[in-house]
Amino acid sequence: MTGIVALKSAYAVTWIAQLLYIWYLVGRYRRVRKELKDLERSR
Amino acid sequence: MKPLGIVFVVFTLALLAFSTYQALFVAPTEQTMGEVQRIFYYHVPSAWVAGVCFFVNFLASIAYLWRRNLKADALAAASAEVGVVFCTIVLMTGPIWARPVWGIWWTWDARLTTTLVLWLIYVSYLVLRRFAAGSQTQVLAAALGIFGFVDVPIVYMTIRWFRTQHPQPVMGGGESSGLAPEMLHAFLWNLLAFTCVGIVLMAVRYRLQLLENQVEAAHAQRALLGVNQ
Numbered sequence: 001m002t003g004i005v006a007l008k009s010a011y012a013v014t015w016i017a018q019l020l021y022i023w024y025l026v027g028r029y030r031r032v033r034k035e036l037k038d039l040e041r042s043r
Numbered sequence: 044m045k046p047l048g049i050v051f052v053v054f055t056l057a058l059l060a061f062s063t064y065q066a067l068f069v070a071p072t073e074q075t076m077g078e079v080q081r082i083f084y085y086h087v088p089s090a091w092v093a094g095v096c097f098f099v100n101f102l103a104s105i106a107y108l109w110r111r112n113l114k115a116d117a118l119a120a121a122s123a124e125v126g127v128v129f130c131t132i133v134l135m136t137g138p139i140w141a142r143p144v145w146g147i148w149w150t151w152d153a154r155l156t157t158t159l160v161l162w163l164i165y166v167s168y169l170v171l172r173r174f175a176a177g178s179q180t181q182v183l184a185a186a187l188g189i190f191g192f193v194d195v196p197i198v199y200m201t202i203r204w205f206r207t208q209h210p211q212p213v214m215g216g217g218e219s220s221g222l223a224p225e226m227l228h229a230f231l232w233n234l235l236a237f238t239c240v241g242i243v244l245m246a247v248r249y250r251l252q253l254l255e256n257q258v259e260a261a262h263a264q265r266a267l268l269g270v271n272q
Contacts, residue, residue, distance in 0.1 A: 032251065
C-alpha cells in the first residue's frame with residue numbers, strides 16, 4: 001500500500017464511520033419519535 | 044433542535060472544512076514518512092475525542108451511582124457510544140498508517156494492545172446496556188464505566204512506560220518531541236473540529252436516550268394500568 005492510497009483510505013474510513021453513525025442515529029431517532037406518537041395516539 | 048444547537052452544528056461543519064483544508068493542503072509534508080503522515084491529523088484527534096467521551100462516561104457513571112439520576116445515566120450511555128465510534132476510527136486508521144510505514148498492519152505492542160482492550164471494554168459496556176434485563180442494568184453499566192476508565196490513562200502512558208513499535212509522544216514527550224509550527228496549527232484546528240463533532244454527536248445521542256427513556260416509561264405505565272384494570 002503506497003502512502004497516498006493509505007492517506008485516502010484512512011480519510012475515507014474516518015468519514016464513512018462518522019456518516020454511518022449519524023445515519024444510524026437518525027434512523028433510531030425516527031423510530032423513537034414514531035413510537036412516541038403511536039403511544040400518544042393510543043391514549 | 045434549538046437555535047443555539049443549529050448555530051453550533053453549522054460552526055462545527057465550517058470548522059471541519061477548514062481543518063481538513065489545513066491538514067491536506069497547508070501543513071507541510073513530513074520528510075521521513077511523506078504524505079501518509081497526514082493521517083496524524085485525523086488519527087490523534089479521534090483518539091483524543093474517544094478519551095474525552097470515556098472521561099464523560101466515567102463522571103456520568105459516578106454521578107448516576109451517587110444520585111441515581113437518569114439524566115446522568117443517559118449521558119453515560121451517549122458518551123460511551125460516541126467514544127466507541129471514535130475508538131473504532133483510531134483502530135482502523137492506525138493499521139492503515141502502519142502498513143506503509145512499519146510494513147505490518149498490526150503488532151501486539153503495549154499501545155496498540157491496550158487501545159484494543161479499551162475498545163473491547165466499552166463495546167462490552169454497550170452490549171451490557173443493550174441486552175441485560177432487570178433493574179440493576181444501569182448500576183452494572185455504571186460500575187463497568189468507572190472501572191473500565193482505568194484503561195484510558197494506561198493507554199496514554201504506555202508509550203512513556205514501554206519501548207513500543209508505536210512512536211514516542213509527539214508532544215509533551217521531552218525535549219526531543221514537538222511539531223513544526225505549521226503542523227501544530229493544522230493539528231490544533233483538527234483537534235478543535237473533532238472535539239466539536241464529538242460534542243454534537245454526544246448531544247444528539249443524549250437527547251435520543253432521553254426520548255427512549257420516555258418511551259420505556261410510557262410502556263411501563265401502560266403495562267401497570269393493564270394489570271390494575
